[in-house]
Amino acid sequence: MLFNSPEFLLFLPLVFAGYWLLGAHLRLQNLFVVAASYVFYGWWDWRFLALIVFTSAWSWIFGLLESNAEPRSAASKARLALSCVINLGILGAFKYYDFFVGQAAELLRACGFEPHVAFLQVALPVGVSFYTFQALSYTIDVYRRQIAPTRDPIAFFAFISFFPQLVAGPIERATNLLPQFLRPRAFDYGEAVLGCRQMLWGFFKKCVVADNCAVAANFLLNDASLHNGLGTWLGVLLFTFQIYGDFSGYSDIAIGCSRLFGIRLMRNFACPYFARDIAEFWRRWHISLTTWFRDYLYIPLGGSRCGAWKRVRNTFVIFLVSGLWHGANWTFVAWGAFHAALFLPLLLGGRNRRHLDVVAEDRALPSLRELGEMLRTFFFALLGWTLFRAQSISEAGRWFRDMVDVRTFGSLHHLPRETTIAAVAVAALLLVEWFNRREAYGCARLPRLTSMRWGVYFVLLWLVVFYTPGSQTFIYFQF
Amino acid sequence: MRRFLKRLILFAAIPTVIAVVWTAFVVVMEYRSYVGALTLAEGETMVVCGDSQTKDALDPAIIPGLRNFSTAATTCDQDAMRLKDVLAANPGKVRRVLIDVSPLKIGYDISRPVSELNAARVHTFIHFYHFKENRRPLGSVLSLWRDVVFKRKFNEFRKSILRGRRWKSSLVGGFDPSTGVGFVSRKLRKMARSDATDKAARVNSRPPATSDLPLLDILEEQVKLVRAAGAEPIITTMPLSGPLREAIDPARRAAFTREVEALARRLGVVYLNYLELDLPIECWHDGNHLNRDGAEVFSKRFLRDL
Structure with missing residues (x-):
């Protein structure tokens, strides 16, 4: 089920009502969350529910076995390894098997062999990368004794399958989310209002900004016959805002929706396009994934407290794995490598933690230097998104060629009307986010006067209803 | 709480x-x-209720006595329903009825996306039952409401107030050829690339040997309806532009003509088929809509055949 589908309009009030009616019975309430989450997930394809049930069940059993084990014993290590193999094996089979087998077959053919390959050719289960990582975080945290294993299977299943963040994150840590399912929750008026507001802002970002950008970007980038450098620049620029609006919009809806149920999720985006360097960009973009890789991959590899070569290796490992996490395609690997190459000079020069604060924290406007840094970072991010958006490396190469070859710069005719809407929406988004860059989300600060505040709500609602160019799916569902 | x-x-x-x-x-x-x-004016004795192809093709100024009730993006059963309403509103007045049938309507007569229909302001509130065939009925009704009832109707209302005009229904069409000649070549080239292949792919996706039963059934029902009203039915197929016609599988085109001709013979009805009529590219606004010049050329030809 999509957040921006009419079915969700019925689903959410029903679940909200059922959830709080069961407020006095914690286990029943958690069971209701599990059931609702499975309906939400199964709406797309109920057959893949078996996967999520298996992942949850195995991770829970692992926790139980671990509770009586000696910390970091050989048996414990073996169990952890088995758990990682199972979870990553599922992910690998559905997401990467066909890709790697295909690539291996190509390589063998190039060497003169004729391999007989069998492809799985199955659809990628929605959100598999997200809930697998969430389950892995529990497994590793239990192994490290950073969290006590839970004996309550219902609370654990609710933690893995909680519907707002099930299919596209934020990738929650067991240390944050699981305890919330283990204790009774009380309805909080202020939280619920803020949740609704954040959802509305998320819908604006998804439906108005991202979807209009998507129509225009697809128009400019999908037609291979255009070969227009200017169109490619504009297309990639629009995609840059499409992916931000789409994913951060989803995260805002998920976080806002969770607040309605008295659950706090972690922040996933913090105005990444106002970052002053790539290191800051990665502290602000898809925070839950970045911190996941930091804690469970980068630091165990030695992090940045090792020799220069190891730091280079570790940086490339996390960026390449992060790229591959997004999909089985060399474009994602190239995207990861591109960001690693941008990040390395900062890391080796000890400048990767220069910008830990918010830009122009005590001022309304940035200085010229800050503005230049932000534009430079944005430009690099935009180049990265070119790789990300392309279907193949050769397509990305063609786009880059068009972008630098001024001879291909022609005038742009017959742009869809969504281009204008997208431009205005992006300008509004940047403006609102700039003035709310210290807050948790875009429109966190609103006028105190009720009528003014409600006016903002109605304007957002009106934009969402009337300026959505047909339902577009969320980009991150495919990851 | x-x-x-x-x-x-x-x-x-x-x-x-x-x-x-x-x-x-x-x-x-x-x-x-x-x-x-729906009421016919004095002297109007011939009616047609088709889709946008028909709307743009048959000019009542050239074909005497014709009233063109065609509207954009209608399905064949919507045409039948509008025809029924026209006949009921004008008892004894209608002498001839042109029943439009097109190969483009094969395979999507009921299941085509509702968003397409919305965009073209077609039968909406009255014929809600079409949407039950759609895979996402709730989404269809909501997008219908949003696009037609609110966006489009509000804009029309605003314009009608500004210009001091009366409310005009979008459920009844009329002769209204699309834009002029100057725009043709570029748009048609693009159309030949993308839209024509999409449209043709939809038609081509059906095996040539299979009859389009819903389409033919509705056609037969329309003939019976017209005869019951005491008028003469004439089945007709509007022309298509070269790129679009060529993109449709020739076997499918031939099967379509064969099936409609067989039906017309069985029912004893005249069939005026212009599917293979080759009109010059200057006559077209896009792949399947004639422009004003094209409508003039075609209407004269149609009148002569009639």
């Missing part, structure tokens, strides 16, 4: 009341306008 729910209900109530009042207003005005617009 109570305070939150009260606020939420109040918040939802304001747009809901506006939506309900506006929807009721639109439905009433649309229905009144629809009923009023």
Whole structure:
């Protein structure tokens, strides 16, 4: 089920009502969350529910076995390894098997062999990368004794399958989310209002900004016959805002929706396009994934407290794995490598933690230097998104060629009307986010006067209803 | 919780009341306008209820006595329903009825996406039952409401107020050829690349040997309906531009013609088929819509054949 589908309009009030009616019975309430989450997930394809049930069940059993084990014993290590193999094996089979087998077959053919390959050719289960990582975080945290294993299977299943963040994150840590399912929750008026507001802002970002950008970007980038450098620049620029609006919009809806149920999720985006360097960009973009890789991959590899070569290796490992996490395609690997190459000079020069604060924290406007840094970072991010958006490396190469070859710069005719809407929406988004860059989300600060505040709500609602160019799916569902 | 729910209900109530009042207003005005617009004027004895191809092709100024009720993006059963309404509103007045049948309607007569219909302002509020065939009925009704009842109708209402005109129903069409000649070549080239292949792929996806039973059934029902009203039915197929016609599988085209001709023979009805008529590219606005010049050329040819 999509957040921006009419079915969700019925689903959410029903679940909200059922959830709080069961407020006095914690286990029943958690069971209701599990059931609702499975309906939400199964709406797309109920057959893949078996996967999520298996992942949850195995991770829970692992926790139980671990509770009586000696910390970091050989048996414990073996169990952890088995758990990682199972979870990553599922992910690998559905997401990467066909890709790697295909690539291996190509390589063998190039060497003169004729391999007989069998492809799985199955659809990628929605959100598999997200809930697998969430389950892995529990497994590793239990192994490290950073969290006590839970004996309550219902609370654990609710933690893995909680519907707002099930299919596209934020990738929650067991240390944050699981305890919330283990204790009774009380309805909080202020939280619920803020949740609704954040959802509305998320819908604006998804439906108005991202979807209009998507129509225009697809128009400019999908037609291979255009070969227009200017169109490619504009297309990639629009995609840059499409992916931000789409994913951060989803995260805002998920976080806002969770607040309605008295659950706090972690922040996933913090105005990444106002970052002053790539290191800051990665502290602000898809925070839950970045911190996941930091804690469970980068630091165990030695992090940045090792020799220069190891730091280079570790940086490339996390960026390449992060790229591959997004999909089985060399474009994602190239995207990861591109960001690693941008990040390395900062890391080796000890400048990767220069910008830990918010830009122009005590001022309304940035200085010229800050503005230049932000534009430079944005430009690099935009180049990265070119790789990300392309279907193949050769397509990305063609786009880059068009972008630098001024001879291909022609005038742009017959742009869809969504281009204008997208431009205005992006300008509004940047403006609102700039003035709310210290807050948790875009429109966190609103006028105190009720009528003014409600006016903002109605304007957002009106934009969402009337300026959505047909339902577009969320980009991150495919990851 | 109570305070939150009260606020939420109040918040939802304001747009809901506006939506309900506006929807009721639109439905009433649309229905009144629809009923009023169905009545034939003095001298009008021949009617046609087709889709945009027919709307843009048959010029009543050239074909005497014709009233073109065609509207954009209609399905064949919507055409049949409008025809039924026209005959009921004009008892004994209609002498001839042109029944439009097109190969482009094969395979999508009921299941085509509703968003397409919305965009073209077709039969909407009255014929709701079409949407039950759609895979996402709730989404269809909501997008229908959003695109037609609110966006389009509100804009039309605003313009009609500014220009001091009466409410005009979008459920009844009329002769209205699309844009002029200057735009043709570029748009048609693009159309030949993308739209024509999409449209043709939809038609080509059906095996040539299979009859399109819903389409033929509706055609037969229309013939019976016209005869019951005491008028003469004439089945007709509008021409297509070269790129679009060539993109359709020749076997499928031949099968279509064969099936409709067989039906016409069985029912004893005249069939005027212009599917293979080759009109010059200057006559077209896009792949399957004639422009004003094209409508003039075609209407003269049609009148001669009639």
